[in-house]
Amino acid sequence: MVDVHTHRVLWTVxxxxxxxxxxxLLVLGVTGVLLDHHEWRxxxxxxxxxxxxxxxxxxxVPGTVMRYAVATPATIVGGSERGTWLSSDKGKTWTKVAFDGIKGQPQLFGFAGSAGANFSGxxxxTDDGLWTLAPDGASARRIALKGEHLTSVSPGHDGATLVAVRDHSDLLTIEKATGKVTRIARSDNVTGLTETVPFNTFIREIHFGRGLLAGGKSIWINDLAGVALIALSLxxxxxxxxxxxxxxxxxxxPARRGSLKWLFRAHGxxxxxxxxxxxxxxxxxxxxxxxxxxFIDATKDWEVTRAALPPAYQANNLDGExxxxxxxxxxxxxxSISSxxxxxxxxxxxxxxRTEPSIPDPSGMAGANLFRVDDSVxxxxxGDRNIVxxxxxxEWRFLKGLPTGITSATRQGDQWLIxxxxxxxxxxxxARSIRKSDVQFKNAVSGTALFLFAADIHAGVIxxxxFKWLNDLFAALAILLVLSGPVIWLRRKWV
Structure with missing residues (x-):
């Protein structure tokens, strides 16, 4: 128990x-909770x-406008979590694709199937189930899984089915003709993981809500911290x-005394x-x-043993991954799945x-954009490490001339549009000779998404x-407040 003088000093501090x-800290709490939930439309x-x-x-911002595309020789349909659009003039103008029966547009997370002369098939x-494009690409109709969050889709092993991911967790088989959905009995038996993990990856994933609990549950620790910061600040x-x-x-x-009593009890x-x-x-x-x-440069050679890390690194629960x-x-x-x-x-x-042993330049902890077009995966x-x-x-083959990770590819006539x-x-x-296309995409939607706006505020660079130096100060103050608070409470208890 601290003495009276120490308690007064701690209380003042x-x-x-x-x-x-x-x-x-209130701003960090609010923006932190928002950044935990990129899935919010x-x-x-x-x-x-x-x-x-x-x-x-x-x-x-440009990278958020359009991540996925599918094309006929004359027309392109492209989109992202910000929407889906159609262009027939190489991207000079874009019009919204209409989704039958709903207001607005769902978030788009990928295409399956190639367009030939039109977009049939x-x-x-999307974050509202599985849809299919009309032949002209101007509209889409729902096939299955209304209200379900599909985060990836692929042609199946035959021409009659699709394979999809629901909520980064469930693997589904979907019959094209009927829309019947069957859940694949996925296990969490994973082998072939590297014995070590980059230290800077470990630190980053803890802060971003992916580095502690298995099954994608770490994000709730972040949410708890964000809500606590909001409540404590207010x-x-x-x-x-x-x-x-x-x-x-x-x-x-009496009102002041009652209010102070309950605020103290709630706060500490x-x-x-x-x-x-x-x-x-x-x-x-x-x-x-x-x-x-x-930080990344200083710790680029630091590795930590996977077995000593929290459950999130043991790959014994692939939910959310x-x-x-x-x-x-x-x-x-x-x-094949990416995680x-x-x-x-x-x-x-x-x-x-098993982690794919045939992939060149493997990495112990590396996300990737995985997708299939026709018979190419x-x-x-x-970092110019795209492969097909x-x-x-x-063997897997490197795609040279692409400085960042590709998010989609589509056949357009006798060539690829990547x-x-x-x-x-x-x-x-x-897909060997690659050059920059003159197709435009940045004007499909204007402005900065609120998600990135929240990230800008959270980091303070807005x-x-x-501003990072001030964020250091506030992080230090947050630690000071968390450590001094319980000591103050231990003396005052519920008084």
Whole structure:
């Protein structure tokens, strides 16, 4: 138990640290919760003018406009979580694709099927189920899974089925003709993982809500921290205002005492204790992320043993971890999935998984964009490491001339049209000779999505590119508040 003098010092330090930090910790709490939930449609389909956001964020905006595309010789349909559009003039103008029976548009997470002379047989994975395009591409009708969040779709091993991912977790087989959905009995038996994990990956994934609990549940730790920051900031400010200006606010003495009593109980013994550990996790990991490029460079050779890491790294629960899926033509039991553990393959229809040993330049913890077009399976990775395998056999081949990870590819006549965050690229029929395309895409939708706007505020670069130093200060104050709060409460308890 601390003595009276120490308690008074801690109380004073806690009060003034809280008053200095409260407003910004409130902002961090609100924006942090928003950033935990990229799947919320309104965050991606509402926008602010790009003049409101920083240069750093504005460089990312084009990559959010269009991630996926499918094309006929004359027309392109493209989209992303921000919507789906149609162009017949190489992207100079775009019009919204109409989704029958709903207002607005769902978020788009990929196409399955190739367009020939028209778009018949092209399927869309969205946050509102599975859809198929009309022959002219101007509209889409629902096939199955109304209200379900499909995060990837692939042609099946035969011409009659599709394979899809629901909520980054469930693997589904869908019959094209009837829309019948069958859940694949996926196991979590994974082998072939690397023995070590990059240290900077571990730190980043803890802060982003992917590095502690298995099954994608770490994000709820982040949510708890965000809600706690909001509640602690508001209750702390309210306590100070009522204690200092309660009379001027028109509150009677009993009302002031009652309000202060319940604010104290809610602030420290309840929210403070529940949120302490999650807040500490985020505050400590915020320091290296505030200086991310220097941190990555300084720790590029640091590795940590996977067995010593939290359950999220043991790959014993793939719920929430599956990003993309590809079935292989003519091979009924073969499935590939992409995740933060790398690309994994099953030869027994999901009953066991092994990290894909044939992929060149493997990485222990590397996400990838995995998709299939006709008989070609693509893996999109950054740093000119995009690869393709055709026919389901043979070696993977690097796609040279693509500086960032590809997100989709489509046949357009006798050539390929390939999309990454930088733009469209054209390749020959074998996808060997690749050059930049003149297809435009940035004007399909204007502004910066609210999600990126929240990220801009959260990092503080919306105010100044060196705001990271102030974020360091607020992270330190958050740690100070979390550590001093319980000591104060231990003396005062529920008084």
């Amino acid at each position: 806690h009060k003034y640290a809280g008053l200095v930090a409260a407003a910004w 309104w965050l991606n389909q509402n926008s602010v003018p790009t003049t409101w956001t920083s240069k750093q964020i504005n460089r990312l 092209v399927y869309l994975a 209750s702390g400010i309210a306590y100070w205002l009522i204690k200092r200006n309660g009379k001027q606010l028109g509150l009677s003495v 013994p309840t929210v403070g204790l529940i949120g302490a550990i999650p807040i500490l996790i985020l505050a400590v990991t915020a320091f290296p992320l505030n200086h991310i490029y220097g 599956i990003d993309g899926v590809a079935a292989w033509p003519g091979q009924p039991g073969r499935l 933060r553990f790398g690309v994994m393959q099953s030869l027994d229809n999901g009953r066991s998984w 693509f893996v999109g990775r950054g 395998q055709t026919g389901g056999a043979g 999309k990454n965050s930088r733009g469209f690229y054209v390749a020959d029929a074998d 105010f100044h590119e060196q």
